[in-house]
Amino acid sequence: MTQVRSDEPAAVELRGLTKRFGDTLALDGVDLVVRPGVVFGFLGRNGAGKTTAIRILSGLARPTAGTAHVLGHDVTHASDVVRSRIGFLPDVPGFYPWMTAREYLAFAGKLFGIDAATVDDRATALLEMAGLASVDTRIGGFSRGMKQRLGIAQALINAPSLLMLDEPTSALDPIGRREVLEMVASLRGRTTVFFSTHILADVERVCDAVAILERGRVVASAGVAELTDRATANRLVVEVEDDGAASTVARSLAGRAWLKSIETAGRSVRVAVSDLAAAQREIPAAIGEAGVALRRFEIEEASLEDVFVELVGGQEAR
Amino acid sequence: MTGFDAFLTKEFTEIRRTWRLWVIPGMLVFFGITSPIIAAITPALVHSMAASQPGVVIRVPAPTAFDAYAQFLKNLDQFVLIAIVITGAGAISGERSSGTAILALTKPLSRGAFVVAKILSQTMLLVTATALGTVVCLAVTAVMFDGANGARLVSTVAVWLLYAALLLVVMTLFSAGLRSRGAAAGAGLGFYFLALLLANWGPLARYSFFGLLPAMGNALMGKPLSLGWPLVTAVVAMAFGTVAAIRVFERQEL
Numbered sequence A: 001m002t003q004v005r006s007d008e009p010a011a012v013e014l015r016g017l018t019k020r021f022g023d024t025l026a027l028d029g030v031d032l033v034v035r036p037g038v039v040f041g042f043l044g045r046n047g048a049g050k051t052t053a054i055r056i057l058s059g060l061a062r063p064t065a066g067t068a069h070v071l072g073h074d075v076t077h078a079s080d081v082v083r084s085r086i087g088f089l090p091d092v093p094g095f096y097p098w099m100t101a102r103e104y105l106a107f108a109g110k111l112f113g114i115d116a117a118t119v120d121d122r123a124t125a126l127l128e129m130a131g132l133a134s135v136d137t138r139i140g141g142f143s144r145g146m147k148q149r150l151g152i153a154q155a156l157i158n159a160p161s162l163l164m165l166d167e168p169t170s171a172l173d174p175i176g177r178r179e180v181l182e183m184v185a186s187l188r189g190r191t192t193v194f195f196s197t198h199i200l201a202d203v204e205r206v207c208d209a210v211a212i213l214e215r216g217r218v219v220a221s222a223g224v225a226e227l228t229d230r231a232t233a234n235r236l237v238v239e240v241e242d243d244g245a246a247s248t249v250a251r252s253l254a255g256r257a258w259l260k261s262i263e264t265a266g267r268s269v270r271v272a273v274s275d276l277a278a279a280q281r282e283i284p285a286a287i288g289e290a291g292v293a294l295r296r297f298e299i300e301e302a303s304l305e306d307v308f309v310e311l312v313g314g315q316e317a318r
Numbered sequence B: 001m002t003g004f005d006a007f008l009t010k011e012f013t014e015i016r017r018t019w020r021l022w023v024i025p026g027m028l029v030f031f032g033i034t035s036p037i038i039a040a041i042t043p044a045l046v047h048s049m050a051a052s053q054p055g056v057v058i059r060v061p062a063p064t065a066f067d068a069y070a071q072f073l074k075n076l077d078q079f080v081l082i083a084i085v086i087t088g089a090g091a092i093s094g095e096r097s098s099g100t101a102i103l104a105l106t107k108p109l110s111r112g113a114f115v116v117a118k119i120l121s122q123t124m125l126l127v128t129a130t131a132l133g134t135v136v137c138l139a140v141t142a143v144m145f146d147g148a149n150g151a152r153l154v155s156t157v158a159v160w161l162l163y164a165a166l167l168l169v170v171m172t173l174f175s176a177g178l179r180s181r182g183a184a185a186g187a188g189l190g191f192y193f194l195a196l197l198l199a200n201w202g203p204l205a206r207y208s209f210f211g212l213l214p215a216m217g218n219a220l221m222g223k224p225l226s227l228g229w230p231l232v233t234a235v236v237a238m239a240f241g242t243v244a245a246i247r248v249f250e251r252q253e254l
Helices: A050-057 A079-085 A101-111 A116-129 A144-155 A174-186 A200-206 A224-232 A243-253 A276-289 A304-312 B004-017 B023-051 B065-088 B093-098 B100-105 B111-144 B150-177 B181-198 B202-207 B209-221 B228-251
Strands: A012-021 A024-034 A039-044 A065-070 A086-089 A162-166 A192-197 A209-214 A217-223 A235-240 A259-265 A268-273 A294-299
Touching: A012 A050, A024 A050, A024 A065, A024 A209, A024 A217, A039 A050, A039 A200, A039 A304, A050 A065, A050 A162, A050 A192, A079 A086, A086 A144, A101 A116, A101 A144, A101 B004, A116 A144, A144 A162, A144 A174, A174 A200, A200 A304, A209 A224, A209 A304, A217 A224, A217 A304, A224 A304, A235 A243, A235 A276, A243 A259, A243 A268, A243 A276, A268 A276, A276 A294, B004 B111, B023 B065, B023 B111, B065 B111, B065 B150, B065 B181, B065 B209, B093 B100, B093 B150, B093 B181, B100 B111, B111 B150, B111 B228, B150 B181, B150 B209, B150 B228, B181 B209, B202 B209, B202 B228, B209 B228
Parallel strands: A039 A192, A039 A209, A086 A162, A162 A192
Antiparallel strands: A012 A024, A012 A065, A209 A217, A235 A268, A235 A294, A259 A268
């Protein structure tokens, strides 16, 4: 794989991408830019529209409206060019059960027009990476995890400029998942990895940037650190002497202009705010006025999960 | 036709390694062997049945090579064509439902190449299997009967083969257009039986590929054939069916 140059076009660029299935709006004017060379997490609940977007990007489906560009090419008009430069793994990869893993890689390489010697070399390296080098059985006998690892290997056979993975770790055991994530992380800077997932821990572990998709719309798109910093800047935790005092504090803060939400859990009060400086000034004063002893008062480090739950407000995030 | 060579090679390898090698060729060879045998023992079977019913006398002429060929042709018409319908139903829908089409078509493989490779590989399998079955039938008939006229069987089977190839294209179209293998098989059986009915309508039989069906019997009996329109329309229909299958598949979202 070649090093990514800074003057390269965006790996993925979606503008007003809309996809409708009958009355159902799967994608609702999605705007998204993925810079080359990053590991990009496309995060969302099941049914948020992630797979639909990836199907459009890989040429398997057409948008109802809007545009989708991959590596500078419109996917609806330059599908051959796009397909020759991407690697793709669907959520449930389908292989010919009568082939061996090496035979499938040879078949995939031949479809890309790669010469046999190069395919053979790459297949050896990729099978090693996928932990399938010593497996001679036909794919029909593979476990789901083995198929997933082979799926990633076949997606890399053409040394793609953009690797698109749809829920690549969802079927894997913890060890297989770690191996896949390590492999994904190792590609950083050499190729762009665009992977969809609903597993927040995977995104936190390997992604440079993330977009959160909810009901067909991108509700946030930024670097992972930037996104968590943004949420961190809006969250405070207060700890007082007992449960009753926590309730007193919550009541005394109610109605403040900067207050977005407040919740108590035992002696702790978690406060989401719109103006951190004002909250930092007024909360200790309010606690003092209420005659409550303060034990701890600090900015809470937000995780991606906090960001996700705040933006999506759902119950399915892990 | 990007990726055509690679996908066609895959198709041939798949035929060699899976059940596809055995179904149509197996049937044709089986019928090639058994048709002359059944023709030879039919009079004995009829006599034994008649003997069990007092007062019934059935006179059956001595079997000939013609009976063996007619039996072979009947088996081709009744069983092999239906097998083509059933197996052809999954040609594309099977790849779509198993997810194998998605992995292949996100590589530089055009949908046109996908469809044409399917049709070409299955047609070549059909031609090879038919040739093999016919040779076997000719050989067994020659051993069992005197005065066999192999040329008639060959010309009859050639007409059948053209119709079978057309049916194969029709099944590929159904398989591309319909979501499930079952729906494609149902549509294919509908086409098969409708064709049997329409072939009995004189004008349509004269000027369309439906005329291939009655032409088979005429060829076997050595009657003069007027195959111009049926042949031309069959070839046109195959070309049209192939293009239609490609267009239908290209418009589909996977």
